[in-house]
Amino acid sequence: MADDTSVKPNTDDKQNDIAVIEMEHLKKSFETNQVLRDINMKVYKGENLVILGKSGTGKSVLIKCIVGLIDYDAGKLVIFGKDVAEQNQKELIEIRKRIGFLFQNSALYDSMTVRENLEFPLKRQLKKTPKDEIDKLVKEALDNVGLADTIDKMPSELSGGMRKRLGLARTLILKPEIMLYDEPTTGLDPITSREISKLIQEVQTKYDTSSIIITHDIECAKLTASRIVVLKDGICAAEGSYAELENSTDEWIKSFFFIINLDKFYERVIWKKELRIKSDWEYLLP
Amino acid sequence: MENIITNKSQNENQEAESAPDKISETVYNSIFSRFFLETASIAMFTGRFFKEAFKPPYEFNELLKQSFSIGYKSLPLVSITGFIIGLVLTIQTRPTLAKFGAESWAPGMVAVSLIREIGPVITALIFAGKVGSGIGAELASMNVTEQIDAMQVSCSNPFKYLVVTRVLAATLMLPLLVIYSDAVGLLGSFVGVNLKGSVSLHLFMTQIFHSLEFYDMYPAFLKTFFFGFSIGIVGCYKGYNSNKGTEGVGKAANSAVVFASLMVFLIDMIAVQITSLFQK
Numbered sequence: 001m002a003d004d005t006s007v008k009p010n011t012d013d014k015q016n017d018i019a020v021i022e023m024e025h026l027k028k029s030f031e032t033n034q035v036l037r038d039i040n041m042k043v044y045k046g047e048n049l050v051i052l053g054k055s056g057t058g059k060s061v062l063i064k065c066i067v068g069l070i071d072y073d074a075g076k077l078v079i080f081g082k083d084v085a086e087q088n089q090k091e092l093i094e095i096r097k098r099i100g101f102l103f104q105n106s107a108l109y110d111s112m113t114v115r116e117n118l119e120f121p122l123k124r125q126l127k128k129t130p131k132d133e134i135d136k137l138v139k140e141a142l143d144n145v146g147l148a149d150t151i152d153k154m155p156s157e158l159s160g161g162m163r164k165r166l167g168l169a170r171t172l173i174l175k176p177e178i179m180l181y182d183e184p185t186t187g188l189d190p191i192t193s194r195e196i197s198k199l200i201q202e203v204q205t206k207y208d209t210s211s212i213i214i215t216h217d218i219e220c221a222k223l224t225a226s227r228i229v230v231l232k233d234g235i236c237a238a239e240g241s242y243a244e245l246e247n248s249t250d251e252w253i254k255s256f257f258f259i260i261n262l263d264k265f266y267e268r269v270i271w272k273k274e275l276r277i278k279s280d281w282e283y284l285l286p
Numbered sequence: 287m288e289n290i291i292t293n294k295s296q297n298e299n300q301e302a303e304s305a306p307d308k309i310s311e312t313v314y315n316s317i318f319s320r321f322f323l324e325t326a327s328i329a330m331f332t333g334r335f336f337k338e339a340f341k342p343p344y345e346f347n348e349l350l351k352q353s354f355s356i357g358y359k360s361l362p363l364v365s366i367t368g369f370i371i372g373l374v375l376t377i378q379t380r381p382t383l384a385k386f387g388a389e390s391w392a393p394g395m396v397a398v399s400l401i402r403e404i405g406p407v408i409t410a411l412i413f414a415g416k417v418g419s420g421i422g423a424e425l426a427s428m429n430v431t432e433q434i435d436a437m438q439v440s441c442s443n444p445f446k447y448l449v450v451t452r453v454l455a456a457t458l459m460l461p462l463l464v465i466y467s468d469a470v471g472l473l474g475s476f477v478g479v480n481l482k483g484s485v486s487l488h489l490f491m492t493q494i495f496h497s498l499e500f501y502d503m504y505p506a507f508l509k510t511f512f513f514g515f516s517i518g519i520v521g522c523y524k525g526y527n528s529n530k531g532t533e534g535v536g537k538a539a540n541s542a543v544v545f546a547s548l549m550v551f552l553i554d555m556i557a558v559q560i561t562s563l564f565q566k
Contacts (some may be wrong), residue, residue, distance in 0.1 A: 069439065093441050103432045108433070109429075124440070170440075
């Protein structure tokens with residue numbers, strides 16, 4: 001952690017400082033490319049931790065290591081107080097059942113309807129649940145994300161934002177304690193991005209989840225983050241609240257936030273010509 | 287000084303001579319190492335299939351769905367090819383047999399060749415083209431769009447759900463398709479016989495059953511299980527282990543067809559050798 005940029009995390013959303021995920025000296029390489037060099041991080045119960053960083057800094061690799069899609073090379077990963085390396089396959093599955101993962105492109109099952117997409121994890125995890133109960137859970141999950149009328153549609157008939165919300169519903173249906181979001185607003189227009197960001201915030205409040213949100217979207221970070229960690233060259237380069245990092249004296253952090261703001265500004269001008277130009281400029285300014 | 291120059295030039299010559307050798311050695315090693323790695327990888331994949339196939343829970347609904355999709359939906363293609371093969375084989379054989387005054391042997395000859403060899407192999411190749419490529423492309427596309435990862439994350443077993451069901455469906459459906467294809471082929475042969483003559487269906491069938499023995503049928507039927515299994519395994523392996531990216535989908539579909547077709551010929555050759563061992 002860079003000394004000059006490290007600031008004490010905002011503890012407002014943390015519940016008794018209980019760490020649900022702990023990473024110590026986590027390392028991961030792909031052949032000669034060392035993606036995660038030395039990751040030290042904690043995620044506390046009930047907080048939304050946003051991870052920012054340039055492309056290729058290992059943000060997605062990091063959360064895929066947490067959920068077990070990628071094996072890490074070295075270091076220590078503790079989830080719910082259990083060291084992942086010391087668990088057997090059954091115990092790992094039990095840990096993973098408590099983690100939800102929203103993929104960048106939602107990863108909906110193309111060949112299944114919306115209903116079947118939601119039933120798929122339910123039928124496999126809650127094996128003896130009666131059909132009525134499953135139907136009730138499916139409808140409730142769809143209501144929560146405002147997609148009740150799409151139940152018999154195919155994923156290909158849904159818009160990008162609806163697909164994201166459906167992906168979120170499918171993840172939330174199992175009531176996970178930890179949510180991992182892999183670039184939840186990528187490829188969406190600013191209005192839908194804001195809707196998704198608000199939904200993430202609502203999920204945290206309603207289900208009391210602890211979340212890691214990987215994003216490039218500074219507005220999403222602003223709306224959702226209890227705490228932000230910035231990754232640079234495979235290490236945690238900075239940590240703090242949104243306001244703390246935006247006002248950081250470190251040149252790289254400042255430039256990072258400025259470039260992201262500028263990108264977002266252009267994006268908004270291109271995507272949303274109907275927006276008042278004043279509000280766009282307001283957005284650009286700290 | 288001269289000696290040094292001579293040595294230098296000798297070394298350069300040796301290096302220049304050894305360069306192509308080194309390249310060919312590297313290419314040779316890489317081709318062979320890739321071949322062995324791929325073979326080992328497919329063997330491990332097959333081993334995992336057997337491990338998962340017998341372990342509960344079983345995905346019966348998905349197996350039925352895949353059997354319908356793989357078997358029933360292949361019927362039109364198999365019907366057309368089976369009929370044409372029977373018809374063409376009869377038309378092509380007839381003039382040669384006529385030279386020896388043995389036209390009446392045509393139904394028997396066509397039936398033996400169709401049931402013993404051509405029916406199973408052609409149907410398997412058609413099956414590899416349609417089903418093998420379909421499985422390869424579907425699984426590769428699921429891999430690219432992270433659907434397989436999504437299944438894994440939701441603590442489901444994607445291998446059991448996607449691979450085991452497809453391989454079993456392919457193994458069970460191909461033998462049925464081959465029986466059906468043989469029947470349609472014989473119908474085509476009956477039409478072919480009657481194009482330049484008049485043979486009753488009863489006589490046609492009598493001639494066929496006179497020529498056929500049980501020994502002609504069961505090895506041909508047995509090998510179709512292996513054809514189906516290899517097409518399913520290769521298609522699933524290529525799709526499940528495809529590279530991420532759209533290019534990977536095309537490559538998976540293409541290599542699934544090529545490898546599956548190759549496997550069909552390889553298994554056929556082995557089956558013929560084994561059959562000939564037990565032949566009187």
